[in-house]
Amino acid sequence: MSRFLLVVPPLTGHVAPLRAVAAELTARGHEVAWCGPEPATSELTGAATVFPAGDAAAFAVERRPEGLRGFAALKFLWESYLVPLADAMMPGATAAVAEFGPDVVVADQQAFAGALVATRCGIPWVTSASTPTELAEPLRALPKIAAWIDGLQDGLRARHGVVCGDLRFSPDLVLAFTTAALAGPAPHPGVRFVGPARAPAPAADFPWHALDGRPLVLVTLGTANAGAGRRFLAESADALAGTPDVQGLVVDPAGELAGDGILLATRIPQAEVVRRAAAVVCHGGHNTVCESLAAGVPLVVAPIRDDQSMLARQVVTAGAGLRLRFDRAKAPDIREAVAAVLSEPRYAAGAATIRASFAAAGGATAAVERLAALVPVAAPGAG
Incomplete structure (x- = not known):
């Protein structure tokens, strides 16, 4: 060999x-x-x-x-x-x-x-x-x-x-x-x-019993954006807490958020959670984007820096999601974007197309x- x-x-x-x-x-x-x-x-x-x-x-x-x-x-x-x-x-x-x-x-x-x-x-x-x-x-x-x-x-x-x-x-x-x-x-x-090529991730505890059957919306900014993401995560928590027809899960690595009506976690088995999600709100990191689209899950992308803006543009061009301004988006903007990707079939269809291309590759x-x-x-x- x-x-x-x-x-x-x-x-x-x-x-x-x-x-x-x-x-x-x-x-x-x-x-x-x-x-x-x-x-x-x-x-x-x-x-x-x-x-x-x-x-x-x-x-x-x-x-x-x-x-x-x-x-x-x-x-x-x-x-x-x-x-x-x-x-x-x-x-x-x-x-x-x-x-x-x-x-x-x-x-x-x-x-x-x-x-x-x-x-x-x-x-x-x-x-x-x-x-x-x-x-x-x-x-x-x-x-x-x-x-x-x-x-x-x-x-x-x-x-x-x-x-x-x-x-x-x-x-x-x-x-x-x-x-x-x-x-x-x-x-x-x-x-x-x-x-995408994905290896099994390290195990992480997660309260699966807390999922209540409503469409799950995951919010994550990856592992390296805890400081930059505080405001956006807080706005996302407010947005999802005010949307009773979905269940929000916000990943807060710093453990600083508090809120009723949503799930909070410092760490999750992301690939497994994404497979159960109806939509993902993220920063446009390549791993998160690909994990979501590999599961056929539409996205709301708020890029922070580097290649994330390009990935957000690709998601929008593919019809698999919407883009927000990371530094300006407020709770109503996030709530509106999530509602759109959940209610308009074209976003799920765009994500399904990318999922098929990933599987074939x-x-x-x-x-x-x-x-x-x-x-x-x-x-x-x-x-």
Whole structure:
């Protein structure tokens, strides 16, 4: 069998699809190892073999300044996160490749060190596009910004003695964990849509007996938005408490909310709850959007930052939900949006269309078949 090294940033949403891919690879008899900043990579993967590459504390989401928007957010992402992360991960990624001897390196689209080391060592590498942010090349209409990003990549390549193309797109394979039905066609020729890949989540207690049979509306802003989300969560709680024909469930990681007429939880088994929901109100995180649409559940999306705005636009374009302004939406706005996605059949129909596209794409199984096809080229007779 073959060896696959998965190189990731310390970000839950970026690790999640590769956990499912790793499980499928292992089930087929392949050897899998991970590489990323510690201790987060071990905590997020639960893997036995993790090669450390940098200090996760230096790249924790919580260190990002709140309120960044537009070019300021993009500038911070590249200058203060992606490029420093690549530099910090290079020694560990180099050591991981030398010790593990992978046949293929799978590098998350934000873990450039994987692409740099694989290219330098002559090993085929695959891009893991956990979100559709870069697939449509959104900066094509902004040539000066695109040139600035190219310059930052030039600096990375020069510092580490690597000659290659765009570090965000492997010349061998780009695994996109979405579908064209949601994300639209990808102009990059190497993209292969495999749909969401989901591994079993850690168990979480949940009072299933408290569900009373009314349509369930879940409100969640993910794991990294507790501070930014206080106002929106409170407005959502008020909106659902004032809607007696639905049952509201608001996930409040900080445990600060109080309210009658709704359920509150600090943590939930999200995929299981989503399957019982009639609608989901969220921030547009890729995992939450895909879990909801995979269950055919329409969405109300209030994006906060980064790729969430793009995902919200995709949901609206697909007819699978509505969009709200995160920083302006009040309880009446949220209540009205929830009522619309529950009462107008077109939203459920749009979500059902995306659900069908996800099922047809193949998920982790399709991803592994694509990866395995690279191995004979990389290592004839491997196994």
